[in-house]
Structure formats: C-alpha cells, structure tokens
Amino acid sequence: xxxxxxxxxxxxxxxxxxxxxxxxxxxxxxxxxxxxxxxxxxxxxxxxxxxxxxxxxxxxxxxxxxxxxxxxxxxxxxxxxxxxxxxxxxxxxxxxxxxxxxxxxxxxxxxxxxxxxxxxxxxxxxxxxxxxxxxxxxxxxxxxxxxxxxxxxxxxxxxxxxxxxxxxxxxxxxxxxxxxxxxxxxxxxxxxxxxxxxxxxxxxxxxxxxxxxxxxxxxxxxxxxxxxxxxxxxxxxxxxxxxxxxxxxxxxxxxxxxxxxxxxxxxxxxxxxxxxxxxxxxxxxxxxxxxxxxxxxxxxxxxxxxxxxxxxxxxxxxxxxxxxxxxxxxx
Amino acid sequence: xxxxxxxxxxxxxxxxxxxxxxxxxxxxxxxxxxxxxxxxxxxxxxxxxxxxxxxxxxxxxxxxxxxxxxxxxxxxxxxxxxxxxxxxxxxxxxxxxxxxxxxxxxxxxxxxxxxxxxxxxxxxxxxxxxxxxxxxxxxxxxxxxxxxxxxxxxxxxxxxxxxxxxxxxxxxxxxxxxxxxxxxxxxxxxxxxxxxxxxxxxxxxxxxxxxxxxxxxxxxxxxxxxxxxxxxxxxxxxxxxxxxxxxxxxxxxxxxxxxxxxxx
Numbered sequence: 108x109x110x111x112x113x114x115x116x117x118x119x120x121x122x123x124x125x126x127x128x129x130x131x132x133x134x135x136x137x138x139x140x141x142x143x144x145x146x147x148x149x150x151x152x153x154x155x156x157x158x159x160x161x162x163x164x165x166x167x168x169x170x171x172x173x174x175x176x177x178x179x180x181x182x183x184x185x186x187x188x189x190x191x192x193x194x195x196x197x198x199x200x201x202x203x204x205x206x207x208x209x210x211x212x213x214x215x216x217x218x219x220x221x222x223x224x225x226x227x228x229x230x231x232x233x234x235x236x237x238x239x240x241x242x243x244x245x246x247x248x249x250x251x252x253x254x255x256x257x258x259x260x261x262x263x264x265x266x267x268x269x270x271x272x273x274x275x276x277x278x279x280x281x282x283x284x285x286x287x288x289x290x291x292x293x294x295x296x297x298x299x300x301x302x303x304x305x306x307x308x309x310x311x312x313x314x315x316x317x318x319x320x321x322x323x324x325x326x327x328x329x330x331x332x333x334x335x336x337x338x339x340x341x342x343x344x345x346x347x348x349x350x351x352x353x354x355x356x357x358x359x360x361x362x363x364x365x366x367x368x369x370x371x372x373x374x375x376x377x378x379x380x381x382x383x384x385x386x387x388x389x390x391x392x393x394x395x396x397x398x399x400x401x402x403x404x405x406x407x408x409x410x411x412x413x414x415x416x417x418x419x420x421x422x423x424x425x426x427x428x429x430x431x432x433x434x435x436x437x438x
Numbered sequence: 439x440x441x442x443x444x445x446x447x448x449x450x451x452x453x454x455x456x457x458x459x460x461x462x463x464x465x466x467x468x469x470x471x472x473x474x475x476x477x478x479x480x481x482x483x484x485x486x487x488x489x490x491x492x493x494x495x496x497x498x499x500x501x502x503x504x505x506x507x508x509x510x511x512x513x514x515x516x517x518x519x520x521x522x523x524x525x526x527x528x529x530x531x532x533x534x535x536x537x538x539x540x541x542x543x544x545x546x547x548x549x550x551x552x553x554x555x556x557x558x559x560x561x562x563x564x565x566x567x568x569x570x571x572x573x574x575x576x577x578x579x580x581x582x583x584x585x586x587x588x589x590x591x592x593x594x595x596x597x598x599x600x601x602x603x604x605x606x607x608x609x610x611x612x613x614x615x616x617x618x619x620x621x622x623x624x625x626x627x628x629x630x631x632x633x634x635x636x637x638x639x640x641x642x643x644x645x646x647x648x649x650x651x652x653x654x655x656x657x658x659x660x661x662x663x664x665x666x667x668x669x670x671x672x673x674x675x676x677x678x679x680x681x682x683x684x685x686x687x688x689x690x691x692x693x694x695x696x697x698x699x700x701x702x
Binding site for chain 1: 447449
C-alpha cells in the first residue's frame with residue numbers, strides 16, 4: 108500500500124491585515140490609528156497526498172492555493188490544525204525535512220543574477236552537503252533531462268525566461284527532493300517551453316517517484332500532469348478527487364457535429380428526438396449525454412446516411428472556469 | 439560539523455559571492471573612496487589644533503584616522519538594507535527553505551566585499567602616506583594580528599546588531615528606518631568623527647558601556663599603536679558578541695513565525 112506523504116488535518120491560516128479609508132482624511136486617520144483585522148484565508152481544510160502522486164491545486168486568484176503550498180513547505184506558520192509532510196512538521200524547518208523538499212515559484216528566482224547558473228548550482232550543492240563529484244553528476248543528468256548545456260555558463264541576466272526557468276528547476280532539484288511544490292512553474296513561458304517543462308516534470312516523477320503539488324492557471328499543466336485535483340475556493344476545498352471525474356461531473360454532455368449526405372437526412376435527424384444545438388444545411392450539431400454516446404452513435408449510423416462526424420470536447424478551461432467562480436457548483 | 443560548515447558551505451558561499459562582487463569592481467572602488475570621512479575629520483582636527491586639548495600628537499592623530507578608515511572599510515555592514523529588500527521582494531522565501539540560515543549568505547556577501555575592497559583601501563593608504571610621509575609606521579606583527587582580530591570582531595558586532603534590526607522586517611516592513619536611528623550613536627560614539635578619548639570623562643564612562651566604541655575607536659587605537667587596554671577591549675568585543683548572538687537567534691526564531699512570504 109502506498110503511504111501518505113502529506114497529511115493535513117483541519118488546517119486554518121489567518122493573516123492580520125490593515126485597512127485604510129481612501130483620501131487624505133483616511134490617510135491621516137490611518138497614520139494615528141491603524142485598523143487591523145484578521146483575515147482567515149484557509150478555513151479548516153483536510154486532505155492527504157500519497158507518495159508519488161501528482162496533485163494539482165485549482166482555484167481563482169486569492170483562493171488560497173499558494174498559501175497552502177507555502178504552509179506545506181514550511182515557509183509560513185499555520186494558525187490552526189496539524190500538518191505532517193514526510194513525517195515532519197514543516198514549519199519547524201528541520202534540516203532533513205528541507206533536504207527532502209523544494210519549492211519553485213514562477214518568476215521568483217534564487218539564481219544569482221550576475222553569475223552563470225553553474226555557480227548557483229555548485230552553491231546549492233554545497234548547501235545540501237553534496238560533494239563536487241556528486242554535484243557534477245547530478246548537474247549533468249538534470250541538464251540533459253532539461254536540455255540545457257551552453258546556458259549553464261552564461262550570466263543569468265542574459266538568459267531568456269525559458270532558459271532561466273529551466274536553470275531555476277535545475278537549481279531547485281539538485282538535491283533530488285522527493286516532494287516538489289510548484290507554484291505556477293510555467294508562468295510567462297512560451298508554448299514550447301511550457302511543453303518541455305511538463306515533459307521534464309513527467310519524466311522526473313516517473314524516474315524518482317517524487318510527489319508533486321502544483322498550482323497553475325494553465326489548464327494544460329494540470330491535465331497533462333495531474334490525475335488528481337484539489338479545488339480551493341475562498342480557503343475551503345470544494346472538490347478533491349480525480350480530474351476525469353470532475354470533468355465528467357461538470358460536463359455530462361458532449362456536442363457532436365454530424366455531416367449528413369443530404370439535407371433531407373439532416374431534417375430527419377433533427378426530428379428524431381435528439382437535442383439540437385445548431386443546424387446548417389446538411390450539417391447538424393446535437394448534444395448527447397456522456398453515458399449514452401456509444402448507443403446513440405450506433406443508432407444514428409444505422410438509421411441515417413452519414414458522411415462524417417466530429418465529437419467536440421468542451422474546452423477544459425471553460426469547465427474548470429465554472430468551479431473557480433462558484434463555490435457551490437454541484438460537485 | 440562546524441568545521442564542515444566553514445570548509446564547505448561557507449567557503450563555497452564566499453567563493454561565489456567573491457565572483458559576484460568582482461562583477462561590481464567599479465562600484466566597490468567608489469564605495470571604498472566614499473569611506474574617507476576619517477580623512478576629512480583629520481583635516482578638521484589638525485587645522486584647528488583640537489588634538490592639543492586631548493594630548494595627542496599630529497602624527498598619532500593622523501595614524502588614528504587612517505586606522506579608523508581601515509577599520510571602517512573592513513567592518514561596514516548593510517545587511518539590514520539587503521534583507522529588507524529581499525524580504526519585501528519575496529526573495530527570502532527560497533533561502534528560507536534551504537538548510538542554511540539566509541544570514542550566512544549575507545555574511546559571505548560582506549566578507550567577499552571586504553576582500554574586494556582590500557586593494558582599493560591599500561591604494562588609498564598609499565596616497566595618504568604620500569601626502570603625510572611623517573605618519574608612516576610599521577605596526578609590529580603581534581599588534582597587527584590583534585588589530586585584524588579586533589576589526590573582525592567589530593564587524594561581527596555590527597553584523598549582529600544590524601541582523602537583529604533586519605529581523606524586525608518580520609513585524610514592520612521598514613526596519614531600515616530603525617537602523618537609521620542607530621546610525622547616529624554609531625557615527626558619534628564609535629570614534630569615526632573623533633577619538634572617544636576626546637569626550638568628557640563622565641560621558642566616556644557611559645560610552646564604554648555601549649558597543650559603539652568597540653566598533654572603530656578600539657581597533658583603530660590598537661592598530662595605530664596608542665596606549666589602550668588591549669585585553670579589556672577585546673573582552674568587551676567578545677562580550678557584546680556573546681550578548682547579541684542569542685538575541686539574534688531568538689528574534690530570528692520568533693520572526694520567522696510571523697513571515698508571510700510577501701511578494702511571492
């Protein structure tokens with residue numbers, strides 16, 4: 108049985124924030140007397156993540172997904188609840204725990220700006236107690252996986268965003284962590300760089316059985332990497348389960364474009380009881396429930412003269428978008 | 439364990455930071471030149487014969503201010519500004535989840551900068567001796583060794599004071615404003631503008647209870663060969679480090695609980 112590597116029970120986090128009324132009066136009032144209030148950004152959430160799992164955290168801006176990652180990696184203290192990551196309390200930041208994890212934040216860098224990335228890699232290697240021989244071996248292996256070579260010797264400030272992100276990944280993975288926290292890792296990257304990064308993460312997960320917790324606004328990151336998603340809405344979990352199940356629940360029907368051989372066939376099909384979305388001469392678009400697609404298509408092919416047909420999956424961004432804006436979406 | 443840290447992590451940090459500092463060699467030359475306040479003060483003191491009132495000869499006074507310049511060059515600290523910026527920009531976050539306290543990075547950065555400054559400081563001293571040939575002296579090896587230690591201890595005291603202030607970033611985002619308050623006593627009581635011996639006796643006795651005279655006055659007097667209580671001064675420096683280090687550890691541990699990872 109695969110063991111839980113992350114165990115979160117009744118986790119809550121509040122931040123004290125100060126508010127200020129607009130205008131000069133508000134500014135003066137704010138100077139003499141600050142109004143602060145406690146804002147609960149994570150509200151009593153619980154979940155577990157198994158070793159080797161890749162889990163995507165979905166949610167609108169400000170939903171609390173990045174805060175969850177920051178708590179899991181020990182960057183910020185939780186206000187309530189219990190968390191165990193790899194058997195450690197993250198916020199204590201014990202050396203052995205820190206050697207097991209990494210956090211990558213899109214567009215936030217740890218590489219030294221004026222030096223080539225290779226210098227930062229050796230620095231990180233020494234911080235994680237790797238000897239030079241082992242560091243060299245790992246840099247070689249990771250740079251091959253990430254397909255970077257000459258870039259290692261060019262000052263960071265002269266690298267493109269994609270090259271820099273790859274170098275950031277290498278710096279963050281040199282100690283071979285078995286838990287990766289990735290906060291928007293593909294932010295700002297072009298399509299090819301995004302695809303390469305996803306390919307790399309898939310490979311890394313497969314080769315090392317590392318657990319990956321990921322937040323991203325690019326649905327492609329989620330769909331190609333994560334089997335399981337946790338949807339966060341206003342600091343609470345609105346869904347925790349398989350991505351496929353979520354998509355089926357949110358989009359129970361598919362649209363099918365059928366090209367009939369004649370317009371008469373299209374009219375016959377229109378009147379045969381299917382829900383018609385659109386009709387144009389011999390082309391007709393109908394809606395069919397996911398659970399009756401096979402039987403419905405069989406019936407159509409047997410009873411009508413069909414030239415061609417296309418099954419349209421609704422855009423995943425659109426489906427996920429629905430749960431980002433509404434908590435009580437029927438999940 | 440400690441030797442491993444010094445041999446491996448700190449040495450690598452120092453190497454990397456030194457490479458980084460060499461990227462800024464022009465800036466460092468300018469910073470070195472900008473630290474010539476002691477020479478202006480020397481000019482004011484000698485032109486107004488102020489040294490007569492405290493029974494210090496012109497030569498000893500010029501040696502004192504040259505040494506004050508040197509001590510200042512190798513003990514100047516700006517960690518509060520670096521930490522504040524990194525903290526506000528969210529750059530501290532990746533460092534916090536590494537098994538090395540981020541202050542070691544800043545420590546190495548300072549040491550690397552001091553190494554980079556060294557040749558510029560020597561050049562400035564060379565020009566100083568051209569204009570003041572009567573001030574040339576060669577300190578004996580024992581005094582030189584103790585002065586280097588004392589200057590390093592002065593650097594440690596200043597680094598710890600500023601690190602404590604820097605940790606206030608966890609509570610208030612502008613901790614550097616608190617540092618500016620500390621700059622005033624540092625400027626007046628450290629011996630940068632005037633040797634502490636020039637203060638009235640009743641003020642002096644209070645000044646020596648603070649860490650300030652051990653930042654510049656004590657190491658500069660030691661190096662310039664003035665008669666001072668060497669063991670007493672070094673003991674006070676060590677005592678201040680022993681007091682400040684646990685205070686820093688405590689404020690760091692409490693502060694990180696408050697960290698909200700702003701900007702990241």
